Amino acid sequence: MTASQSLEFHMFTFGSHDHMITFGICSEQTENQANGTKQNQPKVKSVAELVSIDFEKYERKIKNAKVRARSELDIFEWSKHGYAKSNYWIPPFADKVPRIEESKVSREEFIEKYEAPGLPVVITGCTKGWPAEVKWNRETLLKKFEAYRFKVGEDDNGNPVRMQFKYYLHYLENEAIRDDSPLYIFDSSFGKLKKSSQSVAKKDEPSEIQDKPFEVPKKQYRRPCLLRDYKPPKYFDDDLFRFTGEKRPPYRWFVLGGERSGTGMHFDPLGTSAWNTLLVGHKRWCLFPPSTPRKIIDPKMQGLDHEAVSWFTHVFPILVKGHNGQEESYAEKFGMIQVLQKPGETMFVPGGWHHVVMNLDFTIAVTQNFCSPTSIEHVWLRTRNARPKLAQKLLTKLTKLSNVGGKRHDKEFYIDLANKIKLLDTVPAFFESSTSSSSSSSSSSSNSSFDDYELEVSETQSETEGSDGECHCYNCKMKRKRKIRKEKPEKIKQREEHVRQKIEGQQTIRIIGNKGKRNHDRIMNEDVRDKKKRKGI
Ligand SMILES: O=C(O)CCC(=O)C(=O)O
Ligand SMILES: [Fe+2]
Missing domain, CATH: 2.60.120.650 (Cupin)
Structure with missing residues (x-):
């Protein structure tokens, strides 16, 4: 750290909102900042100020991405846990x-x-x-x-x-x-x-x-x-x-x-x-x-x-x-x-x-x-x-390289590696547990x-x-994904059509307002149940 820098002691809170424990965390700060000139720093420009954003298109794209990336979540559930209110920083000594x-x-x-x-x-x-x-x-x-x-x-x-x-x-x-x-x-x-x-x-x-x-x-x-x-x-x-x-x-x-x-x-x-x-x-x-x-x-x-x-x-x-x-x-x-x-x-x-x-x-x-x-x-x-x-x-x-050598290493290096691998032939195959x-x-x-x-x-x-009868842990989600990947192309088409409908359904929400949203939620849940029935889950 140079002489023009000083250490600032930031206070961070850690843990859930109910049980907040306060820790300190150190970060480097320039003297200028320490002298209180922070407010003179140029304001960071927003993305919309820097490039042109078509807001309607943005809304569509983000909803589409959310529904596709986490189909188990309804679009309104992305902030349901309120994790944004918690502070996850840890103190440096941890x-x-x-x-x-x-x-x-x-x-x-x-x-x-x-x-x-x-x-x-x-x-x-x-x-x-x-x-x-x-x-x-x-x-x-x-x-x-x-x-x-x-x-x-x-x-x-x-x-x-x-x-x-x-x-x-x-x-x-x-x-x-x-x-x-x-x-x-x-x-x-x-x-x-x-x-x-x-x-x-x-x-x-x-x-x-x-x-x-x-x-x-x-x-x-x-x-x-x-x-x-x-x-x-x-x-x-x-x-x-x-x-x-x-x-x-x-x-x-x-x-x-x-x-x-x-x-x-x-x-x-x-x-x-x-x-x-x-x-x-x-x-x-x-x-x-x-x-x-x-x-x-x-x-x-x-x-x-x-x-x-x-x-x-x-x-x-x-x-x-x-x-x-x-x-x-x-x-x-x-x-x-x-x-x-x-x-x-x-x-x-x-x-x-x-x-x-x-x-x-x-x-x-x-x-x-x-x-x-x-x-x-x-x-x-x-x-x-x-x-x-x-x-x-x-x-x-590696066997080829052990005859001629490579750019980085000589023959002996590759002979050694190939031999190590060949020795492993005697190790029986073990079964991978399906895991995260x-x-x-x-x-x-x-x-x-x-x-x-x-x-x-x-x-x-x-x-x-989960509440909809489907386990949402990563392992189960991946198992379902693997099963889906083996499905026939017609089934995949059907599924894509279903996701498309789901996205379209969610796009109408902006227009139909809250009452519509509740109805829509119910329809969505039925949709999810139907989907699961079809999948045999
Ligand atoms: O930066 C991250 O989110 C972690 C990446 C990671 O663990 C991985 O790619 O396997
Ligand atoms: Fe990793």
Whole structure:
């Protein structure tokens, strides 16, 4: 910190409205600000002041996106819990995870101290020199991407729900401030973003750009491209999945969201590890070691959906409280780790660690999953089970490289890796328990040795279905989605027609007013029941 900066002690409240506990949190502040010139700072312009917004179209688009992304929620239920009234900040002392500086810690030391033993750590200084440091802010992104469509969710058929960037940002500064768990941009196709159909399409960027972050010359393409704005921190740039070619599962995401948006409890797919670099804002993380029983950290409770904010509101308080008259809480027993991630910090999440993440304010981040030489055995075993063709492709490539060597490593390195994998042939296939997996994910597993544990919950929270007879926990929702995906095309068409009708129905509400809304609610509930009957749920 420079001499012109001072520390300001902000007071934050923490916990529900009924039980507010006050903590302090420190943040850096310039002397100017400390001297009371805050009011002279220029007012932040609203999205509508910066670009043109067609408000009717916006209303339509946002409703459409909400109905499709969370069909289990009626449009009026997005703020029903009132989570917006709570404060989810944590005090700095709750975060005990070490910080290391990328320029000061060698790859070898990182592997020895953190990656090989599988310990989370926060890395600082990775964003130095990234164009994203300058370009990834609300105004610059809005200028460049206003008409580009980002993924803000997935519908019941597994199709992406997309929205123009300007509408999403307008949503964030208006409706989203009340929503319990606002829509969240989580886009893996950010190397090849498309404009809305009304905007003039520009020439596609060449596909090779997508795999050369940072070094792509500007002249090669005409579309703006986020991939050039960052590069993986040095510890994570040896991703062996690059050898599996174009068919590799999605592995990198541009992530942007507002307060209370986030990612529910999960662990990342195929045993991969992840890094997550935050450019703007603050994220709150809770992480649990791979051996933690899922029933404890991801319980099924009445009315509990799988949103991060619901977890922090209802599950976290139970986990940090002593249980069975004992002093020790589940959080202590299982080794829960909390992180308050700040701008410029990179979170390293080792493979298998359960985690839940919530944005505390407006955030912009980039995250990638990877398979490093250190974690190859862990990832291989899971990939062999879930994606056998992908696993075979990787082995074939590594075997080839062990004859000729590669750009990065010599023959011996690849011989060693291929041998490690071949030795795993003797390990029998294990069955993946169907579990919460990343928004990014396709599969995940649990190897818990504590499966007898059960989270103590109050009567009203005991495991059960939602009020409409359908369990809304993430696992059940995903099970339903998988079932739907197997349905015949006619059925899918029927479903799409149904969603379309639902959206249209909700659009009439503005015109028919409150009485209409109540009728409409009733019709909607009947619709939902019919839908379930058809699905046989
Ligand atoms: O930034 C977030 O919301 C967390 C992302 C995450 O955990 C994931 O992509 O697996
Ligand atoms: Fe994750």
